[in-house]
Amino acid sequence: MACRRASKALGAVLALWAGAALGGPPERVVSINLCTDQLAMLLAKPGQLVSISRISQDPNVSVMLEEARKYPINHGQAEEVFRLNPDLVLAGQFTSSYTVGLLRRLGVEVAQLPIVTSLDQIPGAIREVGRLLGRAAQAETLATEFSADLAALRANPSNRPRAALHYANNYTSGDKSLANDILTAAGFANVALEAGLSGGGTLPMERLLMLMPDLIISGQHYPGASRSEAVLTHPAMNALRDRHAGSALSDAEWVCGTPAVLRAISRLQEAYE
Amino acid sequence: MTRVLALVLVLLIVALFALSLLIGPAGLSPARSLAALLRGEGLAETLVMREIRLPRAILAAMIGAGLGLAGAAMQGYLRNPLAEPGLLGVSGSAALGAVIALQTGFAAQFALGLPLAALLGAVLAVGLILALAGPRGGSLTLILAGIAVSALAGALTALVLNLSPNPFAASEIMFWMMGSLADRSMTHVWLAAPFIAIGAVVLLAQGRAFDALTLGEDSAASLGVNLSRLRLVLVLAVASMVGAATAVAGAVGFVGLVVPHILRPFVGARPSSLLWASALGGAVLVLAADIAVRLVLPDRDLKLGVLTAIVGAPLFLHLVFKTRGQGL
Numbered sequence: 058m059a060c061r062r063a064s065k066a067l068g069a070v071l072a073l074w075a076g077a078a079l080g081g082p083p084e085r086v087v088s089i090n091l092c093t094d095q096l097a098m099l100l101a102k103p104g105q106l107v108s109i110s111r112i113s114q115d116p117n118v119s120v121m122l123e124e125a126r127k128y129p130i131n132h133g134q135a136e137e138v139f140r141l142n143p144d145l146v147l148a149g150q151f152t153s154s155y156t157v158g159l160l161r162r163l164g165v166e167v168a169q170l171p172i173v174t175s176l177d178q179i180p181g182a183i184r185e186v187g188r189l190l191g192r193a194a195q196a197e198t199l200a201t202e203f204s205a206d207l208a209a210l211r212a213n214p215s216n217r218p219r220a221a222l223h224y225a226n227n228y229t230s231g232d233k234s235l236a237n238d239i240l241t242a243a244g245f246a247n248v249a250l251e252a253g254l255s256g257g258g259t260l261p262m263e264r265l266l267m268l269m270p271d272l273i274i275s276g277q278h279y280p281g282a283s284r285s286e287a288v289l290t291h292p293a294m295n296a297l298r299d300r301h302a303g304s305a306l307s308d309a310e311w312v313c314g315t316p317a318v319l320r321a322i323s324r325l326q327e328a329y330e
Numbered sequence: 331m332t333r334v335l336a337l338v339l340v341l342l343i344v345a346l347f348a349l350s351l352l353i354g355p356a357g358l359s360p361a362r363s364l365a366a367l368l369r370g371e372g373l374a375e376t377l378v379m380r381e382i383r384l385p386r387a388i389l390a391a392m393i394g395a396g397l398g399l400a401g402a403a404m405q406g407y408l409r410n411p412l413a414e415p416g417l418l419g420v421s422g423s424a425a426l427g428a429v430i431a432l433q434t435g436f437a438a439q440f441a442l443g444l445p446l447a448a449l450l451g452a453v454l455a456v457g458l459i460l461a462l463a464g465p466r467g468g469s470l471t472l473i474l475a476g477i478a479v480s481a482l483a484g485a486l487t488a489l490v491l492n493l494s495p496n497p498f499a500a501s502e503i504m505f506w507m508m509g510s511l512a513d514r515s516m517t518h519v520w521l522a523a524p525f526i527a528i529g530a531v532v533l534l535a536q537g538r539a540f541d542a543l544t545l546g547e548d549s550a551a552s553l554g555v556n557l558s559r560l561r562l563v564l565v566l567a568v569a570s571m572v573g574a575a576t577a578v579a580g581a582v583g584f585v586g587l588v589v590p591h592i593l594r595p596f597v598g599a600r601p602s603s604l605l606w607a608s609a610l611g612g613a614v615l616v617l618a619a620d621i622a623v624r625l626v627l628p629d630r631d632l633k634l635g636v637l638t639a640i641v642g643a644p645l646f647l648h649l650v651f652k653t654r655g656q657g658l
Contacts, residue, residue: 226498263382267378280495281494285501300373
């Protein structure tokens with residue numbers, strides 16, 4: 058038994074060494090970030106991706122639930138990731154620096170992918186994950202397809218309806234954000250820009266009402282209750298929806314820079330038509 | 331004297347209420363604000379005035395009145411100037427009840443679930459405190475019991491919020507412990523109003539009994555005061571007011587301590603006058619505090635309890651120092 062385990066470990070070490078020495082594609086990839094999970098699931102060859110993060114199985118934020126259920130999950134902790142014996146770990150830009158540092162000290166290669174803050178960065182992110190996984194050809198196909206679909210969807214009306222992004226705690230997104238890009242591509246203008254917001258920030262409900270948006274895109278409700286989300290269904294917002302503005306929901310499709318944002322764009326266009 | 335005091339307090343409430351309606355990030359001119367509030371001119375302006383600012387001002391006045399009155403009543407009954415719903419853990423326990431109702435879904439299932447759960451939490455705390463303190467309410471026992479109840483309620487509130495599947499819940503521990511009136515609505519006014527009104531009417535009707543109690547329990551009993559009934563009324567009325575206030579605004583501390591202390595000299599230390607004066611004074615204090623949080627940090631939702639504690643805690647220490655000589 059012990060002997061078999063030792064030989065298995067030896068085999069894994071040899072494979073790792075062989076992979077590294079030959080510069081071939083990684084054999085055992087673990088992803089610990091929701092967005093890299095999704096890009097890796099789209100691009101990895103069968104058996105290459107051995108574990109994805111727990112969050113990918115959360116219907117509130119993950120767009121690839123069914124696919125995600127086929128993979129063993131991890132909780133993004135260095136110890137459990139190390140035990141999976143990966144030759145590449147995919148992490149996000151803001152993954153805990155302790156986790157990333159610890160894994161690197163243990164000799165694991167960790168690739169940290171930047172947060173996607175615009176639609177134009179998505180093809181680059183797809184190609185980067187493809188390159189890391191040794192699946193450049195597949196990534197190229199996916200990226201080209203995405204760019205073509207986006208160009209076909211992109212609306213450029215002369216008169217843009219004004220939309221507001223309204224998340225829990227009155228948080229909203231200004232320019233330099235993926236959500237703003239989704240809005241713009243769908244043919245809307247973001248009222249947060251009129252209010253002078255750059256990046257993310259809070260816009261008090263009073264000011265949001267005074268801006269009189271034509272469409273309110275609300276953040277979704279998570280299970281359980283919170284006061285933070287109560288603003289989404291505040292009587293003033295409900296009244297504005299009833300008497301003036303259309304409504305749409307910002308859900309899992311808005312979270313990551315993956316081809317799923319195309320669905321967010323087309324849903325937004327349908328919601329307002 | 332008391333008539334002048336009543337007039338001054340009412341005028342202050344009116345002025346602060348109006349000011350509260352005129353302050354906000356929308357930056358409306360007073361004329362536009364009034365036109366929107368009274369005549370509904372402009373959809374956005376009307377929503378801002380009627381659905382955001384009006385409920386906020388009403389809640390501040392109502393909650394302040396409830397907390398001020400609750401403090402005066404507890405001090406009158408226990409004949410101890412240190413008694414206050416926040417310090418004794420009543421507000422904290424009400425918050426725990428509210429949080430449990432919200433996270434279990436009980437509050438969503440029926441309209442009065444939230445205030446009733448908070449009321450239940452408050453009843454348990456007031457009952458426990460009165461039982462521990464005994465009829466005379468020795469300061470040391472009272473405060474120690476209050477510390478224990480507060481600590482336990484705070485810890486359990488944090489536990490419930492940490493166990494919630496909602497990613498925002500845990501960050502709201504501060505709201506439940508410090509209180510805020512930001513982004514509340516008319517729904518919250520209607521939830522809290524009946525409970526605060528009933529509690530206030532019931533307590534204000536006990537003025538004579540509180541006056542008699544200043545002569546000591548035996549004298550009060552011989553004057554026809556039913557002490558065990560008074561105790562029951564006090565527990566239920568205080569819990570009703572503090573429970574409803576906390577359910578919609580979180581635990582705002584020190585109001586019931588500061589207000590009776592400031593007003594006591596003006597009413598000749600008569601508990602019956604102190605009751606209504608503290609209700610009016612509480613409304614003044616919370617309206618003023620809620621205006622201040624919006625002026626100091628307009629976009630940051632500074633918690634109400636931060637301001638009331640900055641005013642109240644030094645006063646509390648001063649009171650502790652004063653009562654030290656009386657064999658605390």
